[in-house]
Amino acid sequence: MPDSHQAMLTFLQQVVNGLSLGSIYALIALGYTMVYGVLRLINFAHGDVFMVGSYIAFYVAGAMFNAHVDNWYAGAAAFAAATIGCGIMGVIIECLAYKPVRNAPKLTPLITAIGVSLLIENVAVLKGVFGPDPQFCKPILPSDGKLVHFYGISEPVDSLLLIAFTVVLLFILWFIVTRTKVGKAMRAVSQDKDAASLMGININNIISFTFFLGSALAGSAGFLFAALTHVQINAYLGIPLGLKAFTAAVLGGIGNIPGAALGGLIMGLAEAMVEGYGSLIHIPPSYSDAVSFVVLIVILLVRPSGLLGKAGVEKV
DSSP: OHHHHHHHHHHHHHHHHHHHHHHHHHHHHHHHHHHHHHOOOOOOTTHHHHHHHHHHHHHHHHHHTTTTHHHHHHHHHHHHHHHHHHHHHHHHHHIIGGGGGSSOOTHHHHHHHHHHHHHHHHHHHTTTTTOSSOOOOOOOOSSOHHHEETTEEEEEEEHHHHOOOOOHHHHHHHHHHHHSHHHHHHHHHOOHHHHHHHOOOOOHHHHHHHHHHHHHHHHHHHHHHHSSSSSOOTTTTTTHHHHHHHHHHHHOOOHHHHHHHHHHHHHHHHHHHHHHGGGGOOGGGGGHHHHHHHHHHHHHHOOOOOOSOOOOOOOO
C-alpha cells in the first residue's frame, strides 16, 4: 500500500506540473487559433510576440524593484505592460505586414509571417534592444519559494498561481467571445467575411481587435513565464515555445478556441509524464519534446481536424 500511495502522489505531482506547463502553451495557442479562425492565416510571428512580452515583464518589474515598489504592485504593472504592449504590437504587425497582403495568394501571407518572425528575432538580439545574452528574471510575485501542501503533494505556489491566472484569463476570453457584441462580430467574420460586411460589421476593426486580443494573451503568457517559471529568457525564446503552442492549436483543432486550450494542456501533460516516468520505459527526459509531437501525430491520424475541430469542405 505505501508503494501504491507514493505512486499516486508522484502521478498527481506530474499532473500539476503538466497543467502548469500546459497553461503557457494554451495561452500562446489561443493567439494562433484566433487569428487563423478569422483570417485563415498562420501567424508565425506570434511566438516572438510572446518573447517580447516576457522581456517587457522583465524590464518593467526590474524598474519597479529598483524604485522599491512592493512586489504585488510591481507584478501588476509588469502584467499590464506586457499584456497591453504585446496587444498593441500585434495590431501594428497586422496593419504593416498582413493587411497589405490580405487578398494576395495564400503563400504570400505565409512567407510574410515567417519574415516578420525573423525580423523580430534579429532586432531583439541587437545589443541596443534585448541583447544576445540570456536574462534571468527574479521572482516578481512574493511567493518566496513557498510550498502548498495538499493530499501529500508539495507544490510551489508559483505553479498554482500560473494555473489560476490562466483559468481567469480563459474565462475572460470566453466571456468576450461569447457574451459581447464584439465577440459575436468576431464569430460572424470567422464564418463569412462577406456576409458579415453586408450586415454592417467593420471587418478591418474586427481583425485588428482579434490580433490585439490574441497578442495580449501572448503577452500575458510572457509575463507568467518570466514571473513564475524561473527560467532564463532570450531573444529566441519564442521559437520552441511558439512551435509547441502552434502544435497545441493544431492538436485541439486549429481555429477552435476551446480546442487550443485543450491542446495546450495535453501537450503540457505529455511532457510532464515523460519527464516523470520516461526513465521507467527507457525514454530520456530530454525526449519530452519529441513525445509531444508523437501525440500530435497519433491524434491527427485518428482525427485529422483535431480533437475539437470540425471537418470542412475546401473549395478549389
